[in-house]
Amino acid sequence: MSHVFLYALLGVGLFVLGLYALIVHAHLLRKILAINVMGTGVFLVLVALAGRNQDTLPDPVPHAMVITGIVVAVSATALALILMLKVNGATGKNELPDRDRD
Amino acid sequence: MIGDIVAIPWVVVLIVLPLMGGMACFLFPTISKSLGLMTALAIFTAVGGLSWQLVEEGAQRYAIGGWGASLGIDLYADGLSLLMLVMAALVGLGVSVYSSGYFSRDKANHFWPLWLFLWGALNALFLSADLFNLYVTLELLGLAAVALVALAGGRGALTSAMRYLLVSLLGSLFYLLGVVLLYHSFGSLDIAILAQRVEPSPAVWAAVGLMSVGLLLKTALFPMHFWLPAAHASAPAPVSALLSALVVKASFYILLRLWLEVFPQTNTAFSQLLGLLGAAAVLWGGLMALRQTRLKMLIAYSTVAQLGYLFLAFPLATSCAWTGMLYLLFSHALAKAAMFMAAGNILRYGGHDRIADLDQVAQRLPLTLAAFSLAGVSIMGLPPSGGFVAKWLLLEASMNSGQWWWAIVLILGGLLAAAYVFRVIGYAFTQAELPHEAGVVPARMEWTALVLAFVAILLGFISPAAFELMGIGAPFGVGCAG
Amino acid sequence: MGKINYEPRIHAVNDILSAFLLISVPGLPLLLAFPALHRRLPWPGLIALLPATILLFISADIFIELPWMLLGGGLGIDSVSRWWLAMAVVTWAAVAAFLHVPGGRGACNRLATLFLLTMAGQMGAILATDMVSFFTFMTLMGYAFIGLLVADGDERVRRAGRVYLVLLIFADIALLEALLVAAASTNDLGFAVAAGAMTLSPFSVLYLSMAIAGFALKTGVWPLHVWLPLAYGSARPPVALLLWGVPVATGLFGAVRWLPLGEITAPIPGMLLQAVGAVGILYATLFGLMRAQWIQLPAYVAIIATGMFAMGLGAGLRDPSVWNQYGDSAPVFVVLVGLGLAIMVVGLAWLEASGRIPSGFRKTAGAALWLERWVAAVVRWGCWLGISILPGLRALWLVKWGRLWKTSVWQRAFNAGEHFLQRWVFAITLFLLLGMTFVVLLLLDAMSFL
Amino acid sequence: MTANGQTGKTFRLLLVLLLTVMAVGLGYAVLELHSSAGGLSKQVATNLEASGVSNPVTAVLLNFRGYDTLLEMAVLLVALIGVWSLGGIPDYRESSPGPVLDTLSRLLVPMLILVAGYLLWVGTHAPGGAFQAGSVLGAAGVLLLLSGWRLEKIFAGLPLRVILILGLGAFVTAGGGFLLIGNVFMEYPSALAGELILMVEAAATLSIGVTLAALFLGGRPEAGLDK
């Protein structure tokens, strides 16, 4: 059991924590943040486990994957934030309505 | 000459073309409509080329950059991918033509690049053999789709787009975590290689669970369909069409690939659960559709129901069932696209889509009504239509496997579908009390819907040939002949 | 149906001519029944009678086969039917003279059409050589005659018509049954063979009872006589003249043709017939002659005559030899009764016209209308069964169903369900739950592998 | 969402329970991973020579799995188009940047651009590369925007869009170009690979930087122009 697994477990923890926040919080900004936390958790797991083989160099592929993932996350977050602003502009609230009315 | 056509790497062309088209549209908004239509045609042709290639040479594996799987990324095209690509091409061409009459100038500027990128994402997704690459395509698809939903503007569209985005991201993250676990278990992302290496372990169970759930969320299987109706109903009509027809199918496609190739050892309990959820979706979606007062919501719930059918194939798990299910997916795509387009026409003409007030609208738009009805025939699974062929195969599979209860679900689902489709058509025949203020519907919008619906019907007649194509590379075992 | 096994006899006229003649006997009246034709002719009734008259003067028995017609049949004339034909010609000629049909458009066209149709029916029935043809013509005659009876009549005539109609339908059904039974037993329904064949058939009792019942209904033998007094009491004199000559006489003719007289010993039906005949005579003399109006008298006479005829038939059935001996006198009897009745009717009409007897209609005895009441009861019964209960039940059920649908229970259930599903917390929790379930299922599966 | 607190509370409890189970399960799964199962590091090492760069991560990003990166540029672009499609720049309260921000940005922006260039160059053999460089460039842009700088209207149209698609365009051109002359898609001849990757990276850096800045702006810069 190395520190690698500690990071990985931390990643799992972040993922679950983010999930909890995503579900529980109504505010859209919190939801978006929660998604980001979850993403970070996944990346952490991904990148931490890349180094679990002590003999060789850390696997570069997960690193590349994480970079790609981060860019994707950034793009998504940007879109989400703007969308949130627009939702706020249209409904006056930073929450999703409980249920769409006709 | 023929050899040249076969030699062209159509798989790459199919991915690059829409991306280039999207960039071009983005660069030159003023001519984006023509550029978009040209690209659509080109993609359509390319799919034709690919089919030819596949027929001539069998399933294709294409190593991007020449590196080959594990290290590099492979593209893989077999009958299953071809089916999805053809579906995307048909619906895509239809959506393109329809949109060229639908959007105002301002919206069109954004629609075209987004739509072409979405198409590119779809093609890339259907061709990818790499799990992480699939994640990227999935995200590209999701973001484009969300942006397209929001294009309608207004409260409903924005909130449902927001919800859609969150759900989409959540699903992708689940999927990604599964991919991570698989990669770290077996050191590869390639589906074919994983298929050889995979063996049961806690990480694999977790991965299967995570990926399945994530993808199911994106596929909107009951009870996780909560985001779908609003999103599909509030989007602009062509976007609704492509969301229902194509986008939800993309995540399902990944699920299917995983199920068929990576985790093929059949788990009866798991597949029964999927079947059960599918059945619940069929019934619940049908009932909810029946209760809607607005046309687009009705169609959206119909999508929920139809997606449920797809999962009925899992407990049956014979090649017959897979074939039937895929044919259903195919014909549903066409029919549903036609339906949403018809709804768009009605909305454009009458300014509303309240079912109870459809009278005059539908009588003045006979082509649209015809499109809706023909599409409805396929959705109901009445012969002769693609939906019927599919349902026939599924019924046959369920009868053959002795699991007759799925047959009953299929039949009930068909009845519910008939009920909600005819609910609309019934009102369309009534005489109008008050003349509505009529909007102008361009002829091409009517014709596109009709042609798509007609193709859905036509599928009922060409299934042997279609099955031949689908069977290339034997993605789900030997074909189903009787 | 097979060929009719009449032994061809020597014909006086050639085949084509005889065929033409035979067909035109019922055919001409049928043709003339079209208003467009008879409207343009003077005295269509008499013209229509011409072929029959000619036929009467040809002394030979002639037959033709018409295999294409209906179930295959034929027309012909023999010594028995000649009597009836003669009587029919005379009766129809008389009535045609009485019943003047004006030309041109008008309400009387209907009368003329019905008149000619009835005539065609009777002629055809008399000439028919097989059961099916006979039955066909007889049906035509029966329904057309009812039309003739009630056309332009008042409520009393209509009632007579209704009663007769009901009896007629029952009669036709009974005869159809008899026919079917016969057809099931033998391939040939020609009179020459069928009756004989029936004697050997296991169904002969059924056949006999059906045939007897059918003709009893048609001719108005005692308990089924109700319509006769009614009709005589209300029909116009020319039509009243037809009452014996057309339905009753043809019915009797049918009985002679259909029953295997002289070939079978059927004591029970025979005795039954005799008893019925006897009671009928008794009834008519006692009850009818005592209580009936003047104008109804011919009816009771007819009932007596029919009763007598029935007794004769009964005797013939009980003992074939009796029939073989005296059977030939049957036509004579019928013709004589017919003449007598005709004179009676004409006389009564004359008397009434000159005011010697009071016209009008006395209220009929209650017993006479039991049939009508029974029918009404059946209708009410059906009403009660078919309308009140069944639709009622259905309506009730529909209402319940509607309430079930409308009671917002379902609506609310669906709404709440969807609402529940659309709420973020619940939705995602379900989602998680599902994920757990998957993993657990996979786990279980993997453990079962081990 | 928390309107009915009672159900909310019960559900939250259930949720916590579920999540705990999930966390435990995932943790178990992670811990049970074979530590021996090697990744692709060996393969990367053996093929590094042919990739044209000596930094394994860059090699994976731009060559071995360059296709991922290509699509990812598309993701970035789509996000931007999505943002633009939602309308013009949101109505921020205009506040003039304070003197500190103003001075700092004047100082920092050139430096950031410099750093970005360095990161790009160094990426071929050491940690660094287009994304890192692009992010730094994007930060510079954000800083500029924060201090009230806006793009000239002339550049806000086609020129801006050209820069935005430059990254994706370069990828597609480089990848597809060789396709035309008979190679496999995105197969760089090893002689040219290093230069090609640098060029593509440069284009990508520019695009990423500008895209990030534009995303920050949150709307279409020429929206006002259209109206």
Added chain:
Amino acid sequence: MSWDTALPLLIVVSSLIPGLIIFFLAEKQVAARITLNMLGVLVKLALAGVMLWGVFHGHHYEVRLPLLPGLDLVLRADRLSMLFVTLSTGLWFVTTVYAIGYLEDSPHRSRFFGFFSLCVTATVGLALAGNLLTFLLFYELLTLVTYPLIVHRGTEAARLAGRNYLIYTVGGGALLLLATVWLYTLTGTLEFTARGFLSGLDAVHHPALVVIFVLLIAGLGVKAALIPFHGWLPQAMVAPAPVSALLHAVAVVKAGAFGIVRVIYDVYGVEFAASLGVTLPLAILASVTIIYGSLRALFQDDLKRRLAFSTISQVSYIVLGVAVAGPMATIGGLVHLVHQGVQKITLFFCAGNLAETLGIHKISEMNGVGRRMPWTMAAFTVGAFGMIGAPPLAGFISKWYLGLGALDADQSWVLIILVGSSLLNAAYLLPILYTAWFKAPPASWPAERFFGRYETAWALLAPPVVTALLTLVLGLLAFAPFSPLEWARLITSREFTP
């Protein structure tokens, strides 16, 4: 593609193409529409004639198109199918003429005639279907294309009638589909074969076959309006008269009855079905339907409703005939397929004439209508007597053979049903005649229209007169070659001779 394979396709297409073109005609293009319609009709008639002649002389017309893996769309002309093809084509001709007259100046005629043609297309396809799948295909198609005709008027009542029609027929179609698939999984074939293809099946499957039979009959019984499934038919009378004629005589109801005949003969085989013990319950069901329909008809004042209930009763004769399972009864049932069609179409035409010319819809309004419209009522009278089964009309022939068949098959209880039904037929039809001919006409009719020379428009008058004459001719010349009776005997000879 040779002539023998082309002909079945052509005969289906000959109404499909005009139908599709008609959809795109404008309302005002009356001449073009009529021309197209009549062209289609005449071509179809001619082709049907050629085919009839060919089949009679032993030609084999068959076309196969692949439809599903292992299953083809088969159109094949055998004697039974020709019976139905000829019936529907012939009556379609008459109905088209009638419809042209009936719908003059009403809206949505292009739509109407388009669907009208499609309806016949479906019927002919269904008649020629060579396997159960093809049959199912056209059966469902028929449902779909009749729906717009039923709701044609666009009133709320029409919409509800259409809805109910669909509830019944789509449900029936679903049952049929289920049964078909089940059968296919059991046997691997669905090809209609003389004497059925199931008798060789293992005895283990016999209970399943019984269930399938029930499903099939339920599915087909909906269109044939067998008793628990008959509810749609009386409601559907809100449709225009030509549509009622179509529903009751040409297409829909007949399709159901025809399907039952097919199932019993060419899927199960009479003898095998009898050995499964399913024919007797079917015969009883048919009998109950006959009596129930007549009873209900007795109490309807609405003319078309009465006729609708009468159809329910009459169509079950066909089912009864085949369910009695003997050669004679089969002849009766099959020939009734044609005879009932001709008679009932006459009655509906006449009812339509009354409604169109005088605005009469109820029997109680028909007092003395015979004087105003003698031709129409004469035709009605012939039709009604045919229905009652009076000789020498067509209905007599059917009843004759049914009765004979019942005796032949030792099921004399059927005779009682026949008797009862004849009585009831008379009871609900004769009062109409009485009212029309012998009651005094009122001073004015509800909504009288005048059409010049004749009592009504010639296009309305000619069809019922023609079909009434046909009723007479079919009965009178029942033994002529090519008569329906002869044809039915030919069909039966295939099924029963050892």
